[in-house]
Amino acid sequence: MQENTNQEDPIISIRDVYKSFGDLHVLNGVDLDVYRGENVVVLGRSGTGKSVLIKIIVGLLQQDKGSVNVLGNEVSDLQGKELNELRRKIGFSFQNSALYDSMTVRENLEFPLVRNVANLSKAEVKDQVESVLESVGLSQTINQVPSQLSGGQRKRIGIARTLILQPEIMLYDEPTAGLDPITCIEINELINEVKEKYHTSAIIITHDLTCARQTGDRLAMLLDGKFAMTGTFEEVFASDEERVKSFYDYNFIQ
């Protein structure tokens, strides 16, 4: 964990956000700031609205009420080209890694680059693919297809695939889900390395308290549609609030 955050400069600013689906009130007045250069971990039980919040941040869903400002843009005001430009600055690492099974690792990494960045030479594409692959420690897999990779390796390639567009913000959705404990720790280390090397800010959604402790500069716990508690791992862990404590009781910390 690093303390190099700039508390003056929120890169994501969420104010009093509400979102319902029919009678289901998912978000009920969410406030959150993410500052430049920090990793914020969002904790919360299944179905509390963590993914809904992420989707609102990238403009895939619209809030019913409240403000979501990302990199100086009110997201709900953006459409088409402007929204796409903002999304290019946000790397979204999905739970299932979202790799194309029929493509090699090289092709999987080339794809977003060629689609999003105009006028790159073949040599530039090659350099960028090789560089990002080296950053995630998997240069040797360049000609393999996803089925030949382990779950942890697929996760790394998924992260490389989002990093190749040099995002300012990374959104990690359950980055350690389904991985063994050692691989989880390696992914947590990678998340921290990404922050240092690419100067990203991140929101990390997880149920994994080891991940939260290793990667989170701050934790924010979503309970009953609001952030009930934000602070360092130690601060949140020391909370006397019954709803926060019950979350820990059901989560094993290594």
Ligand SMILES: Nc1ncnc2c1ncn2[C@@H]1O[C@H](COP(=O)(O)OP(=O)(O)OP(=O)(O)O)[C@@H](O)[C@H]1O
């Ligand atoms: N497009 C949608 N239409 C209707 N309901 C939705 C929609 N998206 C999400 N929901 C509902 O909103 C609630 C919150 O969903 P969300 O996916 O954000 O949970 P989560 O906190 O990410 O859970 P998990 O940890 O299990 O991934 C759920 O009850 C879900 O069914």
